[in-house]
Each structure stands twice: as structure tokens, then as C-alpha cells.
Amino acid sequence: MSWRKEQRRAERGYHHGNLKEALLQAALGLIAEKGAAGFTFADAARMAGVSAAAPYRHFRDRDELLSSIAQRGFEQFEARLTAAWDDGRPDTVTAFERVGKAYLAFAREEPAFYNAMFESGVPVDANPALQAASERAFNIIRAAAERLAALSPPGTPRPPAMMMALHIWSMAHGVASLFSRGDAARRKLPMSPDELLEAEVLIYLRGLGFPTDRRPPAKGAEPPPVPPEASSGSGVPPGGPWGKPK
Amino acid sequence: MSWRKEQRRAERGYHHGNLKEALLQAALGLIAEKGAAGFTFADAARMAGVSAAAPYRHFRDRDELLSSIAQRGFEQFEARLTAAWDDGRPDTVTAFERVGKAYLAFAREEPAFYNAMFESGVPVDANPALQAASERAFNIIRAAAERLAALSPPGTPRPPAMMMALHIWSMAHGVASLFSRGDAARRKLPMSPDELLEAEVLIYLRGLGFPTDRRPPAKGAEPPPVPPEASSGSGVPPGGPWGKPK
């Protein structure tokens, strides 16, 4: 350990050179391992090969580090949601579901970020930059909902896009938080979190009057309006959003 | 402080008499204030007027205290959900929505319990009693979903009750976690969390084919297929699940 320290110092000299970044990376790894609660400032410093006091040159305190990670997380989150949305291509509903999956994928693949963003107790409004990043990410969902709402079938009242966005967000967060991550996934499920969320969103969209069974792949097209399932959908398992009704 | 300590000791003698309970109460208060992460074993001891080592006579460690609180929380949670469900009276859909509201009410009114149960990082499967309590609570939702699924309108495949229960749980948890508690509630919303969840569940149920608009909207645009027990509405604002469509 002292050996490694000397080694490092030989490599980089007295000054680390990029300690701030190194600390963020170290913290990210630690949070992924032990959760935001278990992560310690001292550990991050040790992992970066510096003394316990060094991090205070770059972050006011432990919370500011956490807040920085959350902010960075929201930025990556936004990027992934944006890519998934792809401006609504090839069609709005398909893209919309892709956003839902991207949400879960992010929660699953970046547990450290997700933890810092939503479960670490970091108050979103503490840091304006953090709040802004959070809002930008949400705005992707919001924009998608906006487009979806505009497609609301004629004859039905058009749902407020903001409400739809909040609904989708809460579904995605609920599934991610309860079933899709780390030890929360210990709960035994009859289906994968992805399938669960997909079915949930499809049922929800159908509740708003959207035809959710687009594009039957092999069989002939289905005039979708009233018997909305009963045909094999593309992303939808046969038998509607919830597999074979037995 | 030493004064208070002597005072207390005068009141109760060397032995506290009910330290376990006092610790649970103290912890509950502390968690409500500062979150499960911020709560410390030593603080709880201090608040109960005993030394820092005393709690170890009643709890193996801090995690066991947290776990006990979570368990107790699940028990109260179950009681409230059971009361709200009221065995499906007066009709299944109404009772079902009451359960949703009870969920949110619990999250709002018992933030400490909710925090310990879902956000403290306590692994549910660590303690068998905890897991059992958790399952009992979920079984209320599950039973309600079962009854609801049995009412599934003819002509549509019957949704699996388990899936419905998981969907409802994830919606409720998502709304509670994102919007309905403590500093998470800082996010500005166009509607209350209760209304948000109610609309969400209604839309979802409609997506399953349930007639959710007891008391049809002003512009009757809904062809409610079969009203099994659709009678006088309650709780649903006129105009569909999201208020007046403008």
C-alpha cells in the first residue's frame, strides 16, 4: 500500500494532475459496489492514492462529490434518452417504448449513477446545475409525451403531455427502483423488469386510446381499433402485452 | 444534559424498562428528520437517555434496528392497505383506487417507515420476518388485483393478476418516491401526487378494458363496453381521469 503510493508518486510526482476526475471515477466505482450510503470520502481518496484531506481541494464536502456525480449521471441519462427517442423515429409509439427501455437499461447498467441521482438523498434543488441537468433529462420524456399526445386518437380528449410524461417517469422509476437493480432485484418476478415495464406502458397507452399493437410481423395487418390485442405484435408478446392469457 | 440524565435515572432507575421500544421510537423520529442514511445509532441511544453501548443489548447492530423498523413499517402498511381495500367494498374499482390512495397516504404520513422499508438499502431477504411482512403487504395488492382481474370484461383476455399487482405497485412506488415525499416533493407538479396516481391507475385500468368512467365525461367520447358494477361514480373527476380536457 505504501509501496503503491510511492509507485504512484513516482509516476505523477507530488501533484496528482487530475485528482478531481480520479475522485469522481473512484466514487463511481465505490457507489456501484456498496451503494451511495456505504461510499466514503476517505475510500475514494485512498483509491486515488492521495491523503484523506486532498479531496477537500476539489469538493466542499462529501455531498458535493455526490451531487457532482448525480449531475454527471443526469447528463449521461439525457444523452441516452435522447438517442433512444431519436426524434420519434420510425414512429412515435415505437420510439416511446424505446425510451422506456433505455430508462431501465440505464438504471441497470449504471447503478452508481442511478443511485446517486435518485436514491442517495441528494436534494435536487441544492445545486442549480444539478437541477438544470435533471430537468433537461426529464424534458426528453416530456417532449416525447408531447408528440405522443398530439397523436391522441380523434374522438377522445387529448391528455396533457405533462401528465403523461410524469406517468411514464413514475412507471419507469417504480419498476427500476423496485425490481431492476442490485439487491432490490431479489424479489422474484414472473417476468423481467423490461417486459413488466413494456406491458405497463402499453396498457397505459391503450388506456389513452392509442393503438398499441402496431405492425403485425408475419400475419396480415390488423385493423387495430377495438380488439386491440389478439394479434401478434412486434415488441409485444403474442396475446397482448402480457403474454398468453391462459 | 447530565441533569436530564440524572432526572431520567431518578424516574426510571438504573434500568430503562422499555429501552427497545424507546430506541425504535427514537430512531423513527430521527429517520423522519434526517433520512435513514443520516440516522445514527448513537443519536438514538442519546435520545433514549442511555449510553451508546446500551442499544447493543437489544439489536445486534444498526442494521438490525433499521430492519426492525422496516418490518414494523410493513405491518402497519399491510394494516392500512387492508383497511383501504375493505374486501372490495362497495365495488372493486372504487376499493382498488382507495388502496392506491392509501399507499400514497402512508408514504406521505409515515416517511420514516417508508424510507426504512424502501429506501434505506436494507436487503429485504436479510431477515425472514421482514421478508414475510413485506410479502403480506404486497399480497393485499395482489388479492385486490386478483379480484379486479376476475372482473375483466368479456371479449378481452384476462390479465394476470400478479402482473397487474406489480404494475400498480410500481406506479404507486414511483409516484411516492419521486413526488410525494420530503425533499423529493420539491419537484413542481401541475397536480397533486394523489391526483397523478389516480389518473395513472384509471388510465391503466381502462387500458385493460375496465370501465373506469363511472360518471361519463362531459363530452361523451368513451364507449364503455360492459358496466359490470359501474354505478354511481366516486372519486373520479368529471371529464375523465385527467380533469377537464381543454
Place this chain on the structure above:
DNA sequence: CGGCTCATGTAAAGATCGTTCACATGAGCT
């Protein structure tokens, strides 16, 4: 090149916490 300055890192120290251990107390039973 020499020296100044300031960002960056270190060491030491105080405060708090989780946890353990040896010991004290006293409530209840015999």
C-alpha cells in the same frame, strides 16, 4: 536563470460513530 506565488497535496488533530469488552446494577426467583 532566479525567485515569487498560488494551486495542490500532506500530516496532524478534534469530533463523531460503530462496535466490543470488562464490569456494575438491580429485578425477580428461590
Place this chain on the structure above:
DNA sequence: AGCTCATGTGAACGATCTTTACATGAGCCG
């Protein structure tokens, strides 16, 4: 009365968070 055991105390250890005084050296200016 005396024994016993659950319950509480005090001291101690190691870890963490955070501050403070001091050390280092990179970059700049003359």
C-alpha cells in the same frame, strides 16, 4: 437473604469527516 442473569455503563479501538498549519512544485515574470 442471596443468587443469577438481563440490562446498562465506561473505556477503548479503529474508521470516518473535516479543519488547520505546513510542504511542494508548476507556471509565470523579470
